[in-house]
Amino acid sequence: MPKRPTPTKACCQRRAAVFKALGHPARLQIVAALGDGERCVCELVEAVGSGWSTVSRHLTVLKAAGIIADEKRGLQVYYRMALPCVNSFAECLDAAQEGAAVEVRRCCKS
Amino acid sequence: MPKRPTPTKACCQRRAAVFKALGHPARLQIVAALGDGERCVCELVEAVGSGWSTVSRHLTVLKAAGIIADEKRGLQVYYRMALPCVNSFAECLDAAQEGAAVEVRRCCKS
């Protein structure tokens, strides 16, 4: 296994921006919903159960972090995952929290 | 591939607690440092470059989220990763941010 250098402070800041954006239940619900494929805002509003303005702001945060991407098609805006590995990792967390043997578990290759 | 059910709201809250704990540069520096093996608080204080009380609070946050674990040995408290996959994922994020082809990348196995 390659010995990796200690990440720089700047690198940790970039990483933290992603984690921070994901550190909200509503945003994780959005991300989970997008794991099944793209969704328009109206579907996400329903999935999250908050107001339009609130969901829109969450989408802005996720997009700014590069986690999702949007595309306007017809009358609606469709969002999709830009970082699909996020959901794989989230499921890995579930497994760990369910008490599975965590020590050797390796969620990410590379 | 197994069709996974939409995660519950409670599940997203548990996930969010982990992401939120990781959503701070100093805490990611700590996590990165622990990726090389356990460290005592004094070493982490040096690695992060903040005051003792600040680092201690960050450690409390990470421990409460189940990301790290501590053990008192002799005069010092040693911290180690409890969720090693976090660092693998963080490196995966670096790769994505460096502009690598992200579409098909899959950071976590199942």
Next chain:
DNA sequence: CTTGTATTTCGCTATTTCGCGAAATAGTCA
């Protein structure tokens, strides 16, 4: 152009988080 639909932005208040220094604990060693 005007209307209607989909979505975002704005202003606001309440809550949370950050980093610090001082004080409190815990445990070791003489």
Next chain:
DNA sequence: TGACTATTTCGCGAAATAGCGAAATACAAG
């Protein structure tokens, strides 16, 4: 026991974040 070291807790003010409803924007359809 008493001094000392390592670490955590407390209390503070400054800054960031959350959620809401109203208003603004974008744009397709008639």
